[in-house]
Amino acid sequence: MANEFPFEISPMFEGERVRKDDMFVELAGPKSRGFELVRAAGLDEITDGNFKLIGPDISAMEEGSRHPYAMIYRVAGKLVEPDLEAIVERRNHDFQNYIQGYMHLNQRYDVWVRINKDAIKKGLKSFEQIAKATMMLFKNELPFIEKIDATYITDPEEVEKQRAEALKIYETRDARTRGLHDEDVDVFYGCTLCQSFAPTNVCVVTPDRISLCGAINWFDGRAAAKVDPEGPQFAIPKGEIIDKEGGEYSGVNEKAVALSGGEYSRIKIHSFFEYPHTSCGCFEVVGFYIPEVDGIGWVDRDYTGNAPNGLAFSTMAGQTGGGKQIIGFLGVGVNYFRSPKFIQPDGGWNRVVWMPKNLKEKIKADIPAELVDKVPTEDEVGDLKALREFLEKKQHPVMQRWIKEEVAPEAAPEATGMTQAAPAWSAPMMMPAGMPAMPQFGGGEGVKITFKNAKITIDRIVLKGKEK
Numbered sequence: 078m079a080n081e082f083p084f085e086i087s088p089m090f091e092g093e094r095v096r097k098d099d100m101f102v103e104l105a106g107p108k109s110r111g112f113e114l115v116r117a118a119g120l121d122e123i124t125d126g127n128f129k130l131i132g133p134d135i136s137a138m139e140e141g142s143r144h145p146y147a148m149i150y151r152v153a154g155k156l157v158e159p160d161l162e163a164i165v166e167r168r169n170h171d172f173q174n175y176i177q178g179y180m181h182l183n184q185r186y187d188v189w190v191r192i193n194k195d196a197i198k199k200g201l202k203s204f205e206q207i208a209k210a211t212m213m214l215f216k217n218e219l220p221f222i223e224k225i226d227a228t229y230i231t232d233p234e235e236v237e238k239q240r241a242e243a244l245k246i247y248e249t250r251d252a253r254t255r256g257l258h259d260e261d262v263d264v265f266y267g268c269t270l271c272q273s274f275a276p277t278n279v280c281v282v283t284p285d286r287i288s289l290c291g292a293i294n295w296f297d298g299r300a301a302a303k304v305d306p307e308g309p310q311f312a313i314p315k316g317e318i319i320d321k322e323g324g325e326y327s328g329v330n331e332k333a334v335a336l337s338g339g340e341y342s343r344i345k346i347h348s349f350f351e352y353p354h355t356s357c358g359c360f361e362v363v364g365f366y367i368p369e370v371d372g373i374g375w376v377d378r379d380y381t382g383n384a385p386n387g388l389a390f391s392t393m394a395g396q397t398g399g400g401k402q403i404i405g406f407l408g409v410g411v412n413y414f415r416s417p418k419f420i421q422p423d424g425g426w427n428r429v430v431w432m433p434k435n436l437k438e439k440i441k442a443d444i445p446a447e448l449v450d451k452v453p454t455e456d457e458v459g460d461l462k463a464l465r466e467f468l469e470k471k472q473h474p475v476m477q478r479w480i481k482e483e484v485a486p487e488a489a490p491e492a493t494g495m496t497q498a499a500p501a502w503s504a505p506m507m508m509p510a511g512m513p514a515m516p517q518f519g520g521g522e523g524v525k526i527t528f529k530n531a532k533i534t535i536d537r538i539v540l541k542g543k544e545k
């Protein structure tokens with residue numbers, strides 16, 4: 078059946094990247110709009126294998142051009158229920174990446190696709206070929222799907238219109254878990270789908286912690302484990318509670334050891350610093366520790382600028398991903414900001430000191446009211462100095478973690494005419510053990526220090542001017 082396609086189809090193409098120079102066309106992505114959506118339907122509503130395209134086809138697109146792109150599938154089967162929609166939808170990423178010359182990144186409203194020039198030379202000319210191959214894979218790999226159809230959209234207005242509807246559907250799915258909490262259930266769900274590129278990553282999905290990719294919540298995990306218990310989503314009985322605040326459970330630890338190949342033995346689901354959840358690479362947002370203010374910043378994949386530490390999302394994502402426990406960096410799904418247990422052992426929202434404006438807008442209603450104006454974005458703060466000044470001016474609660482030092486009278490600068498010693502706030506320079514050092518920009522002159530795989534604990538650093 079695969080012979081009908083002008084491209085090869087195999088999991089070995091999953092890691093294939095389409096660089097800008099090799100790209101024939103770019104679809105959706107950070108500079109355009111798009112989404113992917115799966116809906117459950119009745120068996121009599123679907124003509125199996127049917128495909129519809131709204132907008133220009135590949136053959137009508139110019140080389141090097143960029144277009145909006147939506148992929149909507151309807152699935153039906155005796156075992157198909159709406160709770161399975163998110164699980165099936167997440168597999169679009171895998172299956173489309175099996176197609177040689179076609180790169181699919183991210184999920185939901187963040188999808189980003191590129192088709193390379195070689196695929197066009199070999200005969201790819203229509204989205205129908207892509208959709209038919211993807212539908213074939215859906216049915217082969219997920220036997221509970223008895224019928225499937227697909228509508229792809231490249232017309233800009235139609236993508237916008239349908240995207241607004243899709244956002245409401247994602248929101249409804251996510252809202253379901255808000256009345257349910259970790260302590261209300263005996264079973265969590267795991268996902269190892271991303272082990273194809275992050276072999277030690279095990280996502281633990283709980284009512285209070287959505288998956289890193291943001292696409293799978295506790296209900297989705299439950300539905301997937303029910304329909305295919307041997308599949309990539311499975312039940313994790315909680316077992317005994319070891320650390321309530323951090324979210325450590327004996328059952329989760331046992332699974333983590335088994336499925337990470339012994340890479341780690343403990344996971345604290347809600348901890349940022351101690352035995353944190355692993356990060357594969359699909360996370361929607363990465364959290365990063367800022368030792369200079371003892372706070373945590375967050376940056377999402379849509380933000381193209383640098384965070385106050387001088388680093389872009391892509392740099393920090395490279396540091397965070399790979400399925401290891403990285404102290405000082407943490408990948409999360411956007412919905413985790415809405416969790417009442419959001420990094421609770423580390424101070425929760427009181428520890429959040431920066432995030433991009435668009436991310437803040439998305440979750441504004443869930444930020445504690447007293448902190449909304451105290452968390453700066455790129456509009457207020459561009460570097461660490463400005464960050465520190467902003468936090469001080471707004472009396473951000475993270476200041477309570479800073480060490481208050483009295484400046485000795487003799488050290489007060491004479492030229493300012495100050496007669497009294499002024500209290501100075503200084504953030505502790507203690508890096509959490511195991512935290513990899515990151516390059517910092519915009520600092521001093523003529524000195525470059527690079528730490529690799531270093532474990533450093535410093536109680537205090539005193540800098541003195543050189544005597545002349």
Ligand code: SF4
Pocket residue numbers: 167268269270271272278279280288289290291292293357359360
């Ligand atoms: S990020 Fe986690 S939950 Fe999402 S697909 Fe990957 S392993 Fe599964």
